[in-house]
Amino acid sequence: MVTFLRIFIVKTIIVACSNNIVIAGDNGQFYTKEHLVIDLYTATEWMRCSVGQRWDGETCNGKIVNLNHLQMDEVLGIAADQLGPGWRFPSRKELESLVCKDCGIPTIDSDVFPNTDPVPYWTGEQNKYAKRHYWSVNFYTGNTYGRFYPYQKLALRLVRDR
Numbered sequence: 001m002v003t004f005l006r007i008f009i010v011k012t013i014i015v016a017c018s019n020n021i022v023i024a025g026d027n028g029q030f031y032t033k034e035h036l037v038i039d040l041y042t043a044t045e046w047m048r049c050s051v052g053q054r055w056d057g058e059t060c061n062g063k064i065v066n067l068n069h070l071q072m073d074e075v076l077g078i079a080a081d082q083l084g085p086g087w088r089f090p091s092r093k094e095l096e097s098l099v100c101k102d103c104g105i106p107t108i109d110s111d112v113f114p115n116t117d118p119v120p121y122w123t124g125e126q127n128k129y130a131k132r133h134y135w136s137v138n139f140y141t142g143n144t145y146g147r148f149y150p151y152q153k154l155a156l157r158l159v160r161d162r
Helices: 069-083 092-095
Strands: 014-016 021-024 030-033 036-039 044-047 121-125 133-137 146-149 157-162
Touching: 069 121, 092 121, 092 133, 121 146
Parallel strands: none
Antiparallel strands: 014 021, 021 030, 030 036, 036 044, 044 157, 121 133, 133 146
């Protein structure tokens, strides 16, 4: 007797679960839970909104605040007080993992990360080839750049390890 095994691959778009967790994205990379996004690829937890915005239960509202690296300690302190410890600037690879080339502009999944400005976002990673510069990921082009000085002001999305 021959047994046949059938494998079905289902493309996950958005599936709501009973505990307010939503599987989002074409590849199942993200789980959203209110103002947080769990990234299964990088084993991290992202703020759904950019710094300066607020999650209202459906989307991110408010004006994104552009910050420089000199303001990092203050921002991370506020995030720890309001949302718990562990928040930090993302690494270059972590932030690059959010780029969605098929999403249009901005080049990020707007269902997962709503109202993201199509501008460069900071990483906490210094450019080892030009030590006075830090890496950023531009959500207009989806490209990575290592040319910004720490005193320049860019948008920011915080992350923490899971």
